[in-house]
Amino acid sequence: QSALTQPASVSGSPGQSITISCTGTSSDVGGSNYVSWYQQHPVKAPKLMIYEVSNRPSGVSNRFSGSKSASTAYLTISGLQAEDEADYYCSSYTNSGTFWVFGGGTRLTVL
Amino acid sequence: EVQLVESGGGLVQPGGSLRLSCAGSGFTFSNYWMSWVRQAPGKGLQWVANIRQDGSEKYYVDSVKGRFTISRDNAKNSLYLQMNSLRAEDAALYYCARSRGGNPFGAFDIWGQGTMVTVSS
Numbered sequence: 001q002s003a004l005t006q007p008a009s010v011s012g013s014p015g016q017s018i019t020i021s022c023t024g025t026s027s028d029v030g031g032s033n034y035v036s037w038y039q040q041h042p043v044k045a046p047k048l049m050i051y052e053v054s055n056r057p058s059g060v061s062n063r064f065s066g067s068k069s070a071s072t073a074y075l076t077i078s079g080l081q082a083e084d085e086a087d088y089y090c091s092s093y094t095n096s097g098t099f100w101v102f103g104g105g106t107r108l109t110v111l
Numbered sequence: 112e113v114q115l116v117e118s119g120g121g122l123v124q125p126g127g128s129l130r131l132s133c134a135g136s137g138f139t140f141s142n143y144w145m146s147w148v149r150q151a152p153g154k155g156l157q158w159v160a161n162i163r164q165d166g167s168e169k170y171y172v173d174s175v176k177g178r179f180t181i182s183r184d185n186a187k188n189s190l191y192l193q194m195n196s197l198r199a200e201d202a203a204l205y206y207c208a209r210s211r212g213g214n215p216f217g218a219f220d221i222w223g224q225g226t227m228v229t230v231s232s
Contacts, residue, residue: 032216034216034218036218036219038156038219040156045206045222045223045224045225046148046156046206046219046222047222048211048218048219048220051211051217051218051220052218057211057220089155089156091156091158091218091219093216097173098158098172098173099158099161099170099172099215100146100158100161101158102155102156102157102158103155104155105155105156
């Protein structure tokens with residue numbers, strides 16, 4: 001069982017927007033601004049999409065955005081494209097002794 | 112090109128040992144905290160361990176404490192993971208990853224391609 005809770009799957013049609021949630025506790029997401037999101041295509045290494053809740057690394061499309069409310073973080077992808085189909089993982093610093101925790105991952109299907 | 116390349120994975124019997132390596136290039140390796148992150152087949156990501164730039168601080172996930180040791184050699188731009196007393200549940204693709212910004216709370220902005228560890232008799 002993962003420390004952070006994500007929906008197993010989400011789907012959307014091209015051009016639509018989707019949001020993936022990531023729920024933790026006051027020890028991690030709720031108490032930290034070090035929340036990040038990763039995209040992983042099959043048999044590829046993860047790619048950083050969002051860091052520190054809402055910041056995009058250089059080169060990441062502005063269709064990707066992040067936010068947080070209390071102990072839940074969100075990744076929103078607008079204007080869905082076929083290449084967005086992938087697994088998405090959230091991660092957070094935790095003060096519970098483990099340092100970093102991940103969510104179980106969400107598979108995004110573009111219909 | 113900034114990159115990380117892992118090596119050292121393979122098949123090992125339960126209770127055995129393995130040493131993973133990760134070579135960094137295209138950036139000043141000694142400026143960054145580094146981590147190992149693993150992914151069991153068909154499963155999600157799990158952070159395993161990280162190490163400070165000078166090696167003076169190291170942290171581990173509870174399930175590997177006392178069995179795994181993370182280390183680095185900045186002169187060789189290399190990160191290592193010594194894995195002892197391996198268990199079936201340690202079988203995974205092991206990635207090395209760089210924490211952005213030179214601080215321990217930096218997200219993982221550079222990842223290697225991974226090296227596979229299989230634990231089986």
